[in-house]
Amino acid sequence: ISARTKADVRKIQAKLKGLASYTGNIIEFRKNRIFKDTELSVKYIDLSLFLEKMALAFEFRFNSKHVQLIKEIQADVLLWADISILQHIIHLILGNTINHSSETIIKIILHRTGNKAFIDITESYGQTDEICHESINIQLARQLCKIHKIGFDVKCKSSTETIYSLKFNTDEEFPDALREEVPESIEIPEHNEKLPSILLVEDSYETCRYLEDSFYRDFSLICASNAKEGLELTHKHKPDLIISAVLLPGMNG
Numbered sequence: 001i002s003a004r005t006k007a008d009v010r011k012i013q014a015k016l017k018g019l020a021s022y023t024g025n026i027i028e029f030r031k032n033r034i035f036k037d038t039e040l041s042v043k044y045i046d047l048s049l050f051l052e053k054m055a056l057a058f059e060f061r062f063n064s065k066h067v068q069l070i071k072e073i074q075a076d077v078l079l080w081a082d083i084s085i086l087q088h089i090i091h092l093i094l095g096n097t098i099n100h101s102s103e104t105i106i107k108i109i110l111h112r113t114g115n116k117a118f119i120d121i122t123e124s125y126g127q128t129d130e131i132c133h134e135s136i137n138i139q140l141a142r143q144l145c146k147i148h149k150i151g152f153d154v155k156c157k158s159s160t161e162t163i164y165s166l167k168f169n170t171d172e173e174f175p176d177a178l179r180e181e182v183p184e185s186i187e188i189p190e191h192n193e194k195l196p197s198i199l200l201v202e203d204s205y206e207t208c209r210y211l212e213d214s215f216y217r218d219f220s221l222i223c224a225s226n227a228k229e230g231l232e233l234t235h236k237h238k239p240d241l242i243i244s245a246v247l248l249p250g251m252n253g
Helices: 003-036 048-064 083-097 138-148 205-217 228-236
Strands: 043-047 067-073 080-081 103-113 116-124 151-158 161-171 197-201 220-224 243-246
Touching: 043 048, 043 083, 048 067, 048 080, 048 083, 048 116, 080 083, 080 161, 083 116, 103 161, 138 151, 138 161, 197 205, 197 228, 205 220, 205 228, 220 228, 228 243
Parallel strands: 067 103, 197 220, 197 243
Antiparallel strands: 043 080, 103 116, 116 161, 151 161
16 A cells, blocks of 8 residues: 555544544533433323323324324323423434334334333334444433433344333332422314424424424424425425425435
């Protein structure tokens, strides 16, 4: 190998090390921003209704990706929980499942045994050569579960199925947490196809999640992760409004 080639290789190695360090710093910053001084603020909720609402918020997004959603939710599972953290956990898990192929089937199961409640989210997808590993979203969900005293486990039963399991102690009252007033009921917005529709074209999961949280009660939401997919969904659904990022992979916004 010539001296010039060796010099070029060293430059590439140096740049890769710098990129790896930069990426690591971004991940650590994101973790610290989420977890620093996190304080629980709990209320007594019906986990069944909460999960129904979360599934509803993702239903249109699943449909736009041709992802089949199956729910088996046991009624009247009551416990103390921090709504914001719990919502973030479920969003991270469900958002992670959408990143696979359009052949994905998502099954959400909630059941209770004694003083334990379990949420199992099973992701079945088409054959893939990907090695099962935890994405940043799942690592963040795991950390949030620790804060909330929720057991969290991920199992890859095969190359085509992943199970995310959450375990709750329904007797846990979080005595050191802030208390919110117990609501008389939890309202679940009904899905209405006549609602105005919004197409979100955004490759950042966090930004898409923020917009979904802001609009899902009053609008039917369709999400695309790139401009090409956004165009296809525009022709298919003819949304009333399109919110698009400018910098996107491939074609720009």
